[in-house]
Amino acid sequence: MLQIAREAGVSLGTVSHVMNGTAIVREPLRQRVLNAVKNLGYEPNELSRGLRLNKTSIIGMIIPDITNPFFPAVVRGVEDVAYKNSYRLVLCNTDNDSSKEITYLSQLKSFLPAGILLIPSMGSTVATNSSGPPVVCVDRRPQGWKGDMVTVANREGAYKAARHLIDMGHRQIGLIAGPSYLTNAQDRLLGFTQALNDAQIPIAPEYIQEALFDRATGYSSAMRLLQMLPRPTAIFTTNDLMAMGALLAVRESKLSCPKDVSIISFDGLEQTELTDPPLTTVYQPGYQLGYTAARLLLERIDASKQPAQEIVLETTLRVRNSVANLNR
Amino acid sequence: MLQIAREAGVSLGTVSHVMNGTAIVREPLRQRVLNAVKNLGYEPNELSRGLRLNKTSIIGMIIPDITNPFFPAVVRGVEDVAYKNSYRLVLCNTDNDSSKEITYLSQLKSFLPAGILLIPSMGSTVATNSSGPPVVCVDRRPQGWKGDMVTVANREGAYKAARHLIDMGHRQIGLIAGPSYLTNAQDRLLGFTQALNDAQIPIAPEYIQEALFDRATGYSSAMRLLQMLPRPTAIFTTNDLMAMGALLAVRESKLSCPKDVSIISFDGLEQTELTDPPLTTVYQPGYQLGYTAARLLLERIDASKQPAQEIVLETTLRVRNSVANLNR
DNA sequence: TTGTAAGCGTTATCAG
């Protein structure tokens, strides 16, 4: 910066002023500075800038599994609003590992981001009112979180899915639930059981399998379900990755979906449109989720004193071909 | 930090020393410092640290499209080695936008990362020997890049795919190529034409369509191909996302794959195993790509003077059910 | 072994 100042024949402070537009500088001088910047290829050092300003123009985001296509969709939504508002998105993938989550969270904080978007993995412990940058939680609620949050209507969505199965005449329904420590998994389980209760369908406990929202455990849970007697006529997999695993399990068991066993899922990833058969699933708006969360975070950055908000997005049932109609 | 020093009854410098293990501090003092750190919940400020050390423990990575499942796989590979070596991975998604790429690249640099991993999108212009942190390019080569690089044997992989089609009796073969400014797309095109030349099969120029490595343009290119007369008996889509689009196009055209038209692809994403029909595709090791690139970058960080390396990973043909055998 | 102080690249205050 000093070099620029010398090259342009002005003082250091003036350079700072023209870079930040923080004071009106006489045009000729301004030009000289700008030229010098161009000539020397000067790039301000964000580290020192952040150090001085006590915050950077970064928005940090922590996601549990970059490999699950649902999360990249959320990220896209976040990025679109962050980038437009000249924040830069910086992403950390915790791989569903809570120690990684903790590490990344504090690492991120020590870079003084303008704000943080968190999709918590395990029993995350984010102190709600801890000092530091504003945090908004996305998709799942950490233990005791009272701050801003945007989620999807998981309970209602799961209810719709189960209801659809029931409407199609299914009575022996297996569930592949997500990890019980995740609030969205809990809510989906709740929606499921409520639908069955409302329809006065008894729930066999062994029909409820807990898996990890990934394909591998979806596969093994489905295998278990398929070997039970009586075999469930339908399985509700509470996310699409697990549905993929279930599909595989059905195929390897020499069974056919939906003829022998129906599958309904949750997420509505693009790829489930092309599976064999195309999956009936409850769509949740990933992009919107990210978009909304980012908007909320920006609001919070500008006005930190507002009361915490909770936004819930709706899901919609997308009927395709993986559920058999038992009524006819 | 001063607070810690006071709380522990030592000087500021001592605190730094125990934090970094940069000097042997008498055990009782050390413990007092550590306690103070715990009590006050002290987290060192990475900004000032980086400012002083002139580098941070961050590895920056720039990817073109987080929505294409191939890249998350690469990211996972990178993350595993970065995290283990106590570097933190920070990710930027350019959304295939070269201006975003430039912005992120310079933004990233101004945070003084220990190194940068770049999957270039457009005709990226990364000066090979520009000062700053070491950069290794992944998957594609930017214009005139002479530095470290790890890619996949694209030409050979594409050759295998085309060869497989030929072996199965196909002679009218359509190609959905990637963007011509991407070196991996160029190489795949090269492998394709070479296979056809070697087999003395003439190539109709209109059978070669250029798309953008995404599902939407894969779909429209396939639509165009399917309306040509004579209709190609097989289509080689040069990545899986475009194959998904092609599959959709086939379905919407009331045709059947592989009966009416065969499809072979490139990438080998997990999801292509479950499509209808399961796709025959050339697998490229995404995770390995990231893993290798990260290893190379770490080497480079430690010994910047080694000559530039180029590592090329092999691909393998995975035969499934999307290619018809015309020979019988 | 411990403490002091200079300096990393910026910004912001304040006197010209």
Next chain:
DNA sequence: CTGATAACGCTTACAA
């Protein structure tokens, strides 16, 4: 409008 200068939080000679 411009230009010194202190301060941001930390590391590291160097002195004690």
